[in-house]
């Protein structure tokens with residue numbers, strides 16, 4: 001096994017379709033999450049929401065639906081993803097309430113203005129100093145406001161342990177290799193700091209009062225619809241790139257068969273592919 005990529009830099013623009021369709025497929029899970037948020041912060045009092053690291057804005061739209069009196073600002077460093085967010089908002093008739101804001105974080109964080117609700121989904125782990133970032137976000141909250149952070153949860157699963165080709169347990173091995181990639185990605189971030197990923201404790205350390213942690217399940221059993229199948233292909237293709245050089249050649253060969261649209265054992269054709277995952281939402285309030 002050679003020792004992998006030169007760099008763990010992520011081309012976010014290129015990931016646009018994967019991020020957008022991925023969040024669309026997970027919308028039922030995020031709807032449950034935003035319903036729960038409405039129990040924690042009455043919608044009538046939420047006038048401004050920041051969606052930090054919004055990407056293509058699928059969840060921004062769900063936040064706008066859940067909090068009908070709020071202006072929702074999609075904040076991201078990748079302009080083309082914000083263009084996707086703006087186009088989605090216009091298509092959904094939410095263009096008057098959803099704004100986009102290009103910001104390179106953490107540098108521009110303090111300039112984002114106050115908010116009653118801040119959502120940061122799959123974002124904080126892309127910053128070198130996660131503790132400092134949570135502290136800055138917490139200070140943007142108005143009194144009584146809520147910070148909601150999506151991190152951790154469970155890695156998605158899509159195939160039986162033994163799906164008939166290659167050695168059983170491929171997804172576990174891919175998952176372990178992705179963890180190695182993730183550790184390198186974090187180590188190479190500017191200002192990278194090691195941190196115990198105890199998100200509730202980190203929120204408390206940032207001066208906020210933890211107000212609950214919940215995990216939301218997404219369960220799309222086999223056989224999955226074509227839209228989900230295509231999303232699985234994109235997700236496996238992305239993972240295959242990450243684990244190149246980290247997995248033995250026989251596993252890579254199986255991944256290639258799964259990705260081959262002509263292969264009867266490929267993800268587009270097989271009847272046993274499913275989508276099962278969970279996302280964890282950590283919340284904390286500014287007193």
Ligand SMILES: C[S@@+](CC[C@H](N)C(=O)[O-])C[C@H]1O[C@@H](n2cnc3c(N)ncnc32)[C@H](O)[C@@H]1O
Nearest residue numbers: 012023053054055076077078104105121122126
């Ligand atoms: C994993 S995506 C999450 C997208 C969306 N929140 C979701 O859950 O589907 C991370 C997002 O953070 C943005 N991002 C990463 N690092 C950033 C930085 N330093 N400043 C601003 N945005 C950043 C990327 O452009 C990307 O859209």
